[in-house]
Amino acid sequence: MRAKSVAAVGVAGLVVLAIAGCGSGKTGGGGGTGLVVGTTDKVTSLDPAMAYDNGSLLAETQVYQFLLNFPAGEASPKPDAAEKCEFTSPTVYSCTMKPGLKFANGDPLTAKSAKFSFDRMLKINHPQGPAALLGNLDHTDAPDEKTVNFTLKVANDQTFPAILPTQAAAIVDEKVFPAESILDDDAVVKAKPFSGPYTISSYDKNKLVEYKAYPDYNGLFGKPKTDNVTVKYYGEAANLKLDVQQGNIDVAWHTLAPTDIESLRGNDKVTVHQSPGGDTRYIVFNLNTQPGGTPAGKLAVRKAVATAIDRDALAKDVWKGTWSPLYSPVPQGLPGASEPFKDIYGAKPNKDAAAKFLADAGVATPVELNLQYNTDHYGQTSSEEYAAIKNQLEATGLFKVNLQSTEWVSYQRARSTDGYPLFQFGWFPDYPDADDYLTPFFQPDNFLRNHFTDPKITAELQAELTEPDPAKRAAALATLQHDLMADFMPIVPLLTGNQIAVSGKSVQGVEKTLDPSSKFRFGVLSK
Numbered sequence: 001m002r003a004k005s006v007a008a009v010g011v012a013g014l015v016v017l018a019i020a021g022c023g024s025g026k027t028g029g030g031g032g033t034g035l036v037v038g039t040t041d042k043v044t045s046l047d048p049a050m051a052y053d054n055g056s057l058l059a060e061t062q063v064y065q066f067l068l069n070f071p072a073g074e075a076s077p078k079p080d081a082a083e084k085c086e087f088t089s090p091t092v093y094s095c096t097m098k099p100g101l102k103f104a105n106g107d108p109l110t111a112k113s114a115k116f117s118f119d120r121m122l123k124i125n126h127p128q129g130p131a132a133l134l135g136n137l138d139h140t141d142a143p144d145e146k147t148v149n150f151t152l153k154v155a156n157d158q159t160f161p162a163i164l165p166t167q168a169a170a171i172v173d174e175k176v177f178p179a180e181s182i183l184d185d186d187a188v189v190k191a192k193p194f195s196g197p198y199t200i201s202s203y204d205k206n207k208l209v210e211y212k213a214y215p216d217y218n219g220l221f222g223k224p225k226t227d228n229v230t231v232k233y234y235g236e237a238a239n240l241k242l243d244v245q246q247g248n249i250d251v252a253w254h255t256l257a258p259t260d261i262e263s264l265r266g267n268d269k270v271t272v273h274q275s276p277g278g279d280t281r282y283i284v285f286n287l288n289t290q291p292g293g294t295p296a297g298k299l300a301v302r303k304a305v306a307t308a309i310d311r312d313a314l315a316k317d318v319w320k321g322t323w324s325p326l327y328s329p330v331p332q333g334l335p336g337a338s339e340p341f342k343d344i345y346g347a348k349p350n351k352d353a354a355a356k357f358l359a360d361a362g363v364a365t366p367v368e369l370n371l372q373y374n375t376d377h378y379g380q381t382s383s384e385e386y387a388a389i390k391n392q393l394e395a396t397g398l399f400k401v402n403l404q405s406t407e408w409v410s411y412q413r414a415r416s417t418d419g420y421p422l423f424q425f426g427w428f429p430d431y432p433d434a435d436d437y438l439t440p441f442f443q444p445d446n447f448l449r450n451h452f453t454d455p456k457i458t459a460e461l462q463a464e465l466t467e468p469d470p471a472k473r474a475a476a477l478a479t480l481q482h483d484l485m486a487d488f489m490p491i492v493p494l495l496t497g498n499q500i501a502v503s504g505k506s507v508q509g510v511e512k513t514l515d516p517s518s519k520f521r522f523g524v525l526s527k
Contacts, residue, residue: 034228035525037251038240040376042206042233042408044128046188047177048170049121052130052447053377053412054254054428055206057167058231061519062211063194064170067095067114067148068161069220070517072509072524075432077165080220081109081195082148085164090155091138095148095164103173104199104214105192115142116174118150123180127416132440132447133168133430136160136465156466158473159439162431165517171195197224197523206233211522224523225509237380250507250527253520255379258320264502273501275514276333278429280326280437281378281385283371283492287451289421291367300361302489304354305369307345308396309389315495318384323495328481329437331496335470336434336477340485341493351396358398366400369393372415373424377408382424416449425491429518434477435465441491442484452490457483 041055048060069080079085085095101109118140125131136157141149152160163169173193177183189203197217202210211229232249234240241260244252245267256264265272285302292298311325327339327347345353358365373386386403393399406414415423425448430436439461440446444453460483464476484490499518503510509524 034230035226035251035522035527036249037229037231037253037522038234038243038249039231039253040234040237040240040379041254042376043185043209044409044412045182046185046200047183048117048167048172049124049129049131050126050182052128052167053408055377055408057428058253058520059200059209060167060170061196062198062229062522063196063200064172065101065109065195065219066165066169066171067097068164070165070431070515070519071220072512072521073515075515075517077161077431078220080165081114081171085161087156088149091152093150093152093157093160095150097146097148098218099146101195101218102216103176103192104194104216105173105176107173107175107193109171109173109195110145111142111148112145113174114148114171115140116177116179117170117172120172120177120179121168124182126182127449128412130166130168130430130440130447132443132445133163133166135439135443154462154466156468158468159431159433159435159465162433162436165519166430168430195219197221197521198229208232213523221521221523225526226522229522235376244502250504251525252502257379257381258318258322261322261500261502262320270502270504273503273511273514275499275501275511277497277499278331278334278427278432278518279497279499280329280331280427280493281323281495281497282326282329282425282427283389283494284415284423284425284448284450285490285492286418286421286423287490289418291369291421292361292363294361297361297363299489300357300363301367302492303345304357304367304398305393306341306489306492307350307357308354308393308398309492309494310349310392311494312348313392314385314388318381318388319495319497322500323497326493326496329441329484329491329493330434330477330481331437334432334434334437336464336474338478338481340478340482344482344486349392351398354396354398365398366394367398368400368402369422370402370404370420371422371424372411372420373403373405374408374411375405377411378424378426386424418449432517435461438477438480438484439465448491450490452488454488457488 043055044053045051065081067082068077082095088094097111138151138153176191176193189200198211199214201212209231213224213227240252243249292301327341330337375382390401460480467473499514501510507527512524513521
């Protein structure tokens with residue numbers, strides 16, 4: 001979004017939770033004191049068909065149900081709106097719904113709601129949405145009110161259960177959402193098509209949003225420990241940090257600067273928590289509009305940029321050790337992760353190798369690079385990061401870099417419509433599996449919209465996706481990562497981050513929501 005954005009985004013960037021006790025929360029009916037959450041991440045849309053970023057994921061996690069979801073602290077999906085899900089044949093994955101589910105507006109939530117949601121996601125296929133995650137879904141059937149059958153294009157998809165808790169699989173109300181178009185946020189809030197732990201009671205988009213526990217929620221997360229949660233949006237990380245320090249908010253979520261984290265580590269009123277994260281940062285090349293002329297020249301430019309960047313310097317000097325160098329699309333720590341870039345090109349920057357790539361392809365230097373980046377989604381430190389990248393590239397004498405920053409909503413629109421030849425992107429994983437860093441980016445009609453497609457890579461993606469033997473799948477993943485970096489380089493991997501939480505002494509449950517699923521659940525927090 002989880003560009004998953006993240007980053008779905010994921011949807012990406014340093015995951016930060018900073019919590020300090022404050023007296024601004026209201027007491028809910030049996031749910032304890034309310035919480036105030038601050039964030040710099042903007043919501044793109046409350047309509048799941050258009051939402052594939054971290055800001056939208058934060059909202060979706062609270063208000064929508066999924067057939068399967070990730071329990072707090074776990075990386076294996078469990079039933080949420082479903083009673084059970086299982087393969088009934090190599091190409092059919094079947095879920096049985098819980099009885100009596102309903103949306104907050106009173107509409108029933110049935111198997112037909114689930115079918116509608118998946119059909120709609122694929123039909124709209126919005127360029128900013130997560131439909132790419134459903135690339136292996138052929139069609140969905142709901143033969144009765146309780147049964148949902150997913151027929152897959154490729155048999156034995158080992159990741160399909162883990163896709164059901166992602167942004168591509170939120171269940172929406174078929175009586176509210178149009179089948180072929182996006183529903184405006186204000187219309188969503190007014191119709192109350194929510195069945196998750198919370199509903200939205202007040203909505204001033206990307207300014208102030210109020211959540212209230214949904215009393216009829218019947219899902220995996222259980223009753224929220226906190227009834228009332230208010231989310232306040234910030235344009236600057238410095239103001240977010242100031243409010244945390246002064247106790248004006250309870251939670252600062254995405255994104256504090258590395259220097260802010262260093263400062264908070266020395267504050268005896270808070271505790272800094274850290275856990276392995278799956279976020280990644282990288283540069284995307286639009287293969288149609290990037291410089292280089294011929295396909296060979298364009299590949300040479302991508303390889304030259306990749307080998308000229310000093311990742312260690314970015315990690316240490318800019319990010320103060322909160323991020324680490326990344327040498328593959330897949331971060332270390334996941335089964336099947338490898339570091340082919342390091343093996344092929346070396347871990348250190350290599351000016352001579354970069355120059356040879358360009359000379360061999362007949363590319364004249366200096367190559368002019370128009371490189372776009374963003375600060376309101378990926379954090380203010382992006383300015384320092386991309387200034388450092390510009391300096392590193394220009395120091396080789398091989399490049400002339402023109403930097404430009406754009407706010408997130410416009411950035412999303414432009415990058416998905418050939419607006420930028422090179423641009424910053426990050427990934428907030430949809431689910432903890434190596435495939436989540438590969439299929440959304442490198443399959444045909446991928447989320448990056450950078451015009452990369454190759455039949456060999458498509459075949460290798462399918463091979464790793466369907467291999468049930470863990471050792472054989474790890475080998476297939478290693479081959480795929482190697483071939484991407486050796487022969488194509490459609491993205492330049494830069495850095496991988498950690499999940500970091502800073503909590504006040506009176507707040508409980510922080511550690512429970514910092515897990516490999518990267519879902520931040522309001523309901524586990526209390527004070």
